[in-house]
Amino acid sequence: MSADRGPVDARLAAASESATEPERYEFRAPAVHHFELQRRDFFKFLGAGVLVVCALKQVAVGQESGARPPGGFGFGEPLPKEISAWLHIGENGVVTVYTGKVEIGQNIRTSLAQAVAEELRYPLGKIELTMGDTQLTPYDMGTFGSRTTPTMNLQLRKVAAAAREQLIALAAAKWNVDAQKLKAVNGRVEIAGTRKSIAYGELVAGQQLTAVIPADDPLIPPAQWTVEGRSISKVDGRDFVTGKHRYPSDQTLPGMLHGKILRAPSFGGTLVSINAPSFDLADNVTFVRDGSFAGVAAASEDAAIRALNSLQAKWNEQPQISNSDLFAYLKSNPVDATGFDGAQKYETGSVDKDLAAADHQLHQTYTVSYIQHAPLEPRAALAQWSGNTLTVWTGTQRPFAVRTELAQAMHVPEEQVRVLMPDMGAAYGGKHTGECAVEAARLARAANAPVKLVWTREEEFTWAYFRPAGVIDVAGGIRSDGTLVAWEFTNYNSGAAAVRTFYEAPSQRIVFQPTRYPLRQGSYRALAATANHFARESFMDELADAANMDPLAFRLKNLKNDRLRAVFEAAAEKFGWNRAKPAPGHGFGIGGGFEKGGNVATCVEAAVDRESGFVKIARIVVAFECGAIVNPANLKNQIVGANVMGLGGALFEKIDFANGRILNPKFSEYRVPRFSDVPPIDVVLLDRKDIPPAGAGETPIVGLAPAIGNAIFQATGKRLRSLPMVPNGLNRA
Amino acid sequence: MASVIKLHVNGTLYPVTADPRASLLSVLRDQLDLTGTKYGCGEAQCGACTVLIDGHPRRSCITRVGTAAGRQITTIEGLEQHGKLHPVQEAFLAEEAMQCAYCTSGMIMTAVAFLKANPSPTEEEIEHAMEGNICRCGTYPRILAAVQRAAQKGTQS
Ligand code: FES
Numbered sequence: 001m002s003a004d005r006g007p008v009d010a011r012l013a014a015a016s017e018s019a020t021e022p023e024r025y026e027f028r029a030p031a032v033h034h035f036e037l038q039r040r041d042f043f044k045f046l047g048a049g050v051l052v053v054c055a056l057k058q059v060a061v062g063q064e065s066g067a068r069p070p071g072g073f074g075f076g077e078p079l080p081k082e083i084s085a086w087l088h089i090g091e092n093g094v095v096t097v098y099t100g101k102v103e104i105g106q107n108i109r110t111s112l113a114q115a116v117a118e119e120l121r122y123p124l125g126k127i128e129l130t131m132g133d134t135q136l137t138p139y140d141m142g143t144f145g146s147r148t149t150p151t152m153n154l155q156l157r158k159v160a161a162a163a164r165e166q167l168i169a170l171a172a173a174k175w176n177v178d179a180q181k182l183k184a185v186n187g188r189v190e191i192a193g194t195r196k197s198i199a200y201g202e203l204v205a206g207q208q209l210t211a212v213i214p215a216d217d218p219l220i221p222p223a224q225w226t227v228e229g230r231s232i233s234k235v236d237g238r239d240f241v242t243g244k245h246r247y248p249s250d251q252t253l254p255g256m257l258h259g260k261i262l263r264a265p266s267f268g269g270t271l272v273s274i275n276a277p278s279f280d281l282a283d284n285v286t287f288v289r290d291g292s293f294a295g296v297a298a299a300s301e302d303a304a305i306r307a308l309n310s311l312q313a314k315w316n317e318q319p320q321i322s323n324s325d326l327f328a329y330l331k332s333n334p335v336d337a338t339g340f341d342g343a344q345k346y347e348t349g350s351v352d353k354d355l356a357a358a359d360h361q362l363h364q365t366y367t368v369s370y371i372q373h374a375p376l377e378p379r380a381a382l383a384q385w386s387g388n389t390l391t392v393w394t395g396t397q398r399p400f401a402v403r404t405e406l407a408q409a410m411h412v413p414e415e416q417v418r419v420l421m422p423d424m425g426a427a428y429g430g431k432h433t434g435e436c437a438v439e440a441a442r443l444a445r446a447a448n449a450p451v452k453l454v455w456t457r458e459e460e461f462t463w464a465y466f467r468p469a470g471v472i473d474v475a476g477g478i479r480s481d482g483t484l485v486a487w488e489f490t491n492y493n494s495g496a497a498a499v500r501t502f503y504e505a506p507s508q509r510i511v512f513q514p515t516r517y518p519l520r521q522g523s524y525r526a527l528a529a530t531a532n533h534f535a536r537e538s539f540m541d542e543l544a545d546a547a548n549m550d551p552l553a554f555r556l557k558n559l560k561n562d563r564l565r566a567v568f569e570a571a572a573e574k575f576g577w578n579r580a581k582p583a584p585g586h587g588f589g590i591g592g593g594f595e596k597g598g599n600v601a602t603c604v605e606a607a608v609d610r611e612s613g614f615v616k617i618a619r620i621v622v623a624f625e626c627g628a629i630v631n632p633a634n635l636k637n638q639i640v641g642a643n644v645m646g647l648g649g650a651l652f653e654k655i656d657f658a659n660g661r662i663l664n665p666k667f668s669e670y671r672v673p674r675f676s677d678v679p680p681i682d683v684v685l686l687d688r689k690d691i692p693p694a695g696a697g698e699t700p701i702v703g704l705a706p707a708i709g710n711a712i713f714q715a716t717g718k719r720l721r722s723l724p725m726v727p728n729g730l731n732r733a
Numbered sequence: 734m735a736s737v738i739k740l741h742v743n744g745t746l747y748p749v750t751a752d753p754r755a756s757l758l759s760v761l762r763d764q765l766d767l768t769g770t771k772y773g774c775g776e777a778q779c780g781a782c783t784v785l786i787d788g789h790p791r792r793s794c795i796t797r798v799g800t801a802a803g804r805q806i807t808t809i810e811g812l813e814q815h816g817k818l819h820p821v822q823e824a825f826l827a828e829e830a831m832q833c834a835y836c837t838s839g840m841i842m843t844a845v846a847f848l849k850a851n852p853s854p855t856e857e858e859i860e861h862a863m864e865g866n867i868c869r870c871g872t873y874p875r876i877l878a879a880v881q882r883a884a885q886k887g888t889q890s
């Protein structure tokens with residue numbers, strides 16, 4: 001991520017243009033580790049066969065050897081140290097793919113297997129993916145930022161295509177025929193037009209062939225890239241509907257104990273003293289105190305809870321700021337730093353002059369609250385020591401980073417720590433860290449037995465991290481014909497992603513100002529982009545109103561970007577923006593934008609009950625385009641899911657806190673979207689086969705909140721500038 | 734304190750040693766290794782822990798194991814019969830009504846009980862019956878479609 005280190009302005013400029021700009025609050029990872037396995041170790045471990053590895057671009061592999069086979073990949077050379085993925089075809093015909101990416105509900109176990117199946121011409125069901133195991137899979141920074149589709153999907157396609165070519169070359173040599181006459185079909189190589197064929201497994205018997213392909217090989221030009229774009233169901237769907245799949249919290253080991261942690265009454269509390277407890281012998285309790293860390297492990301969860309409740313501790317607490325002071329606090333506590341941690345600024349033209357000279361000018365402030373990811377599966381870990389070697393099964397988006405965390409916390413070398421990540425119950429950017437894994441490891445060491453720790457919902461709501469809150473000041477100037485001439489936008493704390501405007505404005509000043517902040521904050525599905533789009537797209541509506549123009553026409557007048565125009569037009573068309581008129585008490589709203597290589601426009605119809613002030617979203621239309629479509633059904637699922645989740649943050653999700661305590665750490669007090677909140681959601685997919693695919697886990701969320709706010713404005717004349725907009729209905733907003 | 738409790742789960746009788754006040758959820762998961770039933774909140778708010786007790790949907794997180802003694806308990810693991818999935822399970826697969834699928838067992842159990850009581854429901858009735866189950870991944874529209882599909886299958890057969 002060397003681009004992160006450039007001069008600030010260049011960074012911001014690059015951010016708006018690049019599809020995969022790193023999110024500020026994504027925990028950044030150190031440089032890629034060296035992978036130690038030797039070529040012969042691979043075969044010892046995997047058995048004979050054909051191995052294709054994808055080398056990261058830092059290493060120039062096979063370039064200088066000159067002895068490349070017709071397939072165009074390095075052959076029999078030493079393996080590169082930095083690898084992103086590999087694929088092995090064994091003599092038994094088993095195809096195994098290894099990637100450090102993890103499955104968190106975004107369905108990449110299926111979409112990656114699909115990519116391999118298509119290129120390798122191999123039945124999908126016979127491809128095994130080993131994911132996110134720090135001992136077996138290549139290093140990976142983490143599964144976030146919607147990067148899996150743009151990177152890993154293409155890399156695996158290339159790996160699988162290279163493997164296919166190698167199989168064909170093997171068959172050509174075996175039969176002494178021209179490779180041109182051969183083709184790979186459904187797990188066999190055959191001589192075209194004849195009945196002669198051979199199974200992959202047979203072909204690779206006794207072989208120990210390796211091929212290395214560089215990850216940055218010029219991609220197959222997107223125009224020729226054949227994406228089948230077929231919809232296929234989850235490869236292991238049956239395990240989920242039968243309850244067989246074992247999530248991180250379902251892992252067990254013989255002799256396993258259950259852990260519980262004693263939590264401080266408020267953030268940053270330090271443990272002053274704790275009574276020497278006496279436990280029921282039958283409960284087999286281990287008690288640990290280490291600094292301000294205290295916890296127990298016991299034979300059952302029940303026994304652990306009893307033991308925990310018997311502890312009496314004295315804590316030292318610090319006064320802290322509360323919800324009510326939050327936004328004033330953020331604005332008055334800028335962080336004065338340089339480099340990546342400092343302010344980012346982009347300026348062009350003469351903002352102050354153009355603003356003053358504009359026919360209409362407007363200033364507004366928008367805010368976003370802290371919210372919680374609240375994945376349905378809370379953090380969970382099972383830790384096991386064997387001597388000084390530690391194995392932890394845990395739910396995380398970053399197994400390799402958690403390995404580092406464990407090694408540091410437990411003072412053991414990283415080589416002695418293995419982290420495995422069973423497909424987990426979602427994360428949405430909320431599980432980048434390894435708190436639970438470290439706690440389980442600490443208890444397991446003391447107990448001298450495997451310990452499982454599953455956080456309670458309250459713990460997950462309190463001790464995980466939050467989507468940053470923020471304040472955004474916007475000013476804009478337009479000519480009376482609706483032309484945008486000046487734009488000023490300052491985001492305090494919530495993040496720089498998508499902070500730049502995609503509308504044309506000759507004069508702009510755009511600032512991201514980091515601040516001090518009261519709660520532990522981190523990644524969230526499209527976190528800063530959601531806040532920045534909310535402010536920008538709400539403000540565009542306010543400007544349209546000032547210019548007395550239709551909100552869509554006003555946007556299009558100031559928008560040149562073709563891809564964005566296309567999604568706005570597609571959403572409006574499907575929605576009937578120019579045809580339908582809202583019923584009394586209803587309003588239409590539109591919002592959209594660009595982030596992480598995806599373009600989205602969202603139209604919303606909101607219904608407001610005048611009496612109760614209750615806001616119901618009547619329907620949503622989302623138009624989305626992220627390049628070539630890999631799997632349309634899954635893409636739609638992701639888009640619908642993002643919008644359902646977005647309803648919560650837009651309408652009612654909000655963390656209440658006071659003096660270091662979370663006041664609503666339960667689903668009964670923190671409202672999340674439910675069945676009845678969800679309107680019909682119509683998705684329009686634009687397929688751009690000429691553009692390599694980008695991920696879609698996040699961007700589809702960003703147009704929703706402003707579209708809702710704009711619809712509520714049209715219905716009621718009331719402008720809502722804080723997320724969530726109606727935690728207690730409109731009358732108290 | 735701990736005593737021996739007879740639990741009938743998925744047609745099998747298990748004597749378990751547990752404090753009768755312990756949650757049914759923890760006993761199912763930790764003692765019987767039936768981990769298909771999930772923890773999501775512990776306060777009857779999310780439905781991830783739903784099981785059937787004598788055919789009725791119950792939140793196992795707030796059900797004391799002692800009160801379930803001697804009753805017929807069905808968990809997600811007990812729906813499949815002789816290798817054949819329950820129509821609701823089939824429908825969830827057919828509609829791909831899951832993302833992370835952590836909510837799926839609770840959704841399926843709730844739907845199974847509901848469709849038994851109301852084999853041809855309206856969309857509103859389904860929505861109402863499922864309102865207590867949270868899908869944080871937001872797969873609600875597909876889950877609705879899956880329950881509808883199962884209902885149609887059920888009335889056809
Ligand atoms: S865990 Fe029982 S309802 Fe949520």
Ligand code: FES
Pocket residue numbers: 105376425426831832833834835836837867868869870871872
């Ligand atoms: S699919 Fe993840 S919670 Fe429902």
